[in-house]
Amino acid sequence: MNTKKQLRIISPNGHLGFAPTKEESFKLGAATKPDYYCCDSGSDDIGPAPLGADKSVGMYDWQVHDLELMLLAAREQGVPMIIGSSGDTGTNSRVDMYVQIIKDLAQKHQLPNFKLAYFYSEVDKELIRGKLQSGVEVEGLDGRSSLTLAELDKTDRIVAVAGIHPFIKALDMGADVIIGGRSSDAAIFAAPAIREGFPEHLSYYLGKVLECASFCAEPYAAKESVIGTITHNEVLVTAMHPDQRCTVASVAGHAMYERSNPFFEYFAGGMLDMTNCNYEQYDEKTCRITGPVFAPIEGKVKVKLEGAGKVGEKYIGIAGIRDPYTIKHIDKVIEWSKNQVAEMAAGKEYFVDYKIFGKNGVMGELEPIKDIGSHELCVVVEGVAETKELAEQVTLMATRQIFYARLPEVKGTAGTASFVVDEMLRCTPAFEWTMNHVIPVDDPLELFDVHMIEVAQS
Incomplete structure (x- = not known):
């Protein structure tokens, strides 16, 4: 039984490394001692080329800058740091790059030993081929038809999009820092809340509102920090920049953008229904949200696949x-x-x-x-x-x-x-x-390989 009344998560950047995190609002947020430091580092908005070419679109120095801010604050406070979709695409090479950056930063700052978990998201084409040949239907999204062998043959690289499950497994293993492969943006934030016993419907909404950081605030300003607070009855989101506010208009507008149906969003195993969300101005810089519903989907969990050729x-x-x-x-x-x-x-x-x-x-x-x-x-x-x-x-x-x-x-x-x-x-x-599809799995961790290492000073 969870006895914690609330959980607070800081989101410093809507796309880590795409442009540098603004330090002033991050430091203001860090000073409030959040329970988790979480950030999304990727997107399919950047198009298929980075995935296909296995490269980042963010400058390496910017990615180091953002990871350094988060790592130092989280380690000083002794709370977890979680990154998803490492290096823009979450491919194996990008995960490895981030793991090495964390090791280098730990050495640079002589940080006390900590546990680092990481997971891979790339999927072998032959695994998908075997599924298709055994009769498994890999359904298309956004009007695409089911995947064919011809489309698979045109694909150079595939990533599976992780839900909450590998993040929760890594936390259960005692991870202090998690470097994730390609991930659902919202799952990065929802995972720790769900693991700590907060309701799924509020946890997923928390992830949805935090994933783009200050995009949910006004006036518009990117790369500024916001803090999401979840209780057992509500979600609160607060702007950290002195001149920004999270308002009813800014938060509701952000929650409903970028989807053909603005009131529903699919996650592995369920659908978040925001039809009856209620938005209130809690204080000058904070919006309060109640009313989202999470409806589990019967049958096998389906994991999204992204492929580029x-x-x-x-x-x-x-x-x-x-x-x-x-x-x-x-x-x-x-x-x-x-x-x-x-x-x-x-x-x-x-x-x-x-x-x-x-x-x-x-x-x-x-x-x-x-x-x-x-x-x-x-x-x-x-x-x-x-x-x-x-x-x-x-x-x-x-x-x-x-x-x-x-x-x-x-x-x-x-x-x-x-x-x-x-x-x-x-x-x-x-x-x-070449692929924007979902594949049924027996285990939501089936496509994600979670590892744990100790980061120690030499």
Whole structure:
């Protein structure tokens, strides 16, 4: 029987390492002595390329900065620190990188010995293949059909999205610091609350409101800390930045964004129903929430799978345009460029895209672009092909042909494009999402390998 009346969790950053945590509000929060230091370090909002290429999108130094802030505060206070979706994607290499950072920081600051748990989330393609061949249906999400072997074959890397279970196991093992693979954002915060006996419906809501840190406060400010407090009857969320407040509008708005149905969110084993949530202004900086419902789903637990597959090599070119006549006829310029690329690369597979940025907005190819009222445009050209050579050729041809476009009424060289970047920018290869599915499992820990080590000074 849980006798603890409340639990307090600090969330310092909505995406650890994506941009550095702001230190002032973090230190204000740490001074209140929260029970846990928890942070989400990843997202599929960054697209499939980081997962497919197995790389981070956050700068290494920024990730070290954020981990150092949390580790020193948590170890000084003697309370757990929990990280999920390490290194943006939660792949095995990102988990290993974070584990090494923690070891290095412990050595740097000569911290007393502590227990570090970590778990992996990558899934072997052959395991999924075996499931499919044995008749297991891997259902698609967001309108996707069930997974096929052809889609699996196009996949380069897969991660399973952990729920609360590996975090709870690590805490049960005595972990002081947890470095997690790919994870449900909210589970990182819900896990310690559920483990300590607080109601599931409030624990999951606590996770939902804390996952993006200060995004649930106003005025808008990213990378600032907030503290969530859970009791057996309510959730309270408080802004730490001196000029921010968690209001009814800011908290309710955050809880309902980014989903097709803003009132429901699926977690492994159940659905959080926020239809009847009640929001009240508790004090100047704090919003109080009651009323969420967690409905368990009957049958096997289903774990989300994210998979990415390589499409091709990618280059980017940039053209700036100030000539009024060219701007007025930019649709014909793009058409000319596309036709020239098609002629050059006839019979070859490639992809080319044009993004047109103007002083008065951003336009894609299919949107009306006449009479835009701008004196300057920037065209970003993206070319993708199987080989680096063809991708560069396609991108370079598409970008230069903006300058060479043959427009009616132009006599001689009219200076159509004032600036063209001839040196193409080579990018991370292009990837696509190949898997956004759920797979049934007999054990919610089936796809997650939890390890424990002692971090000691040499």
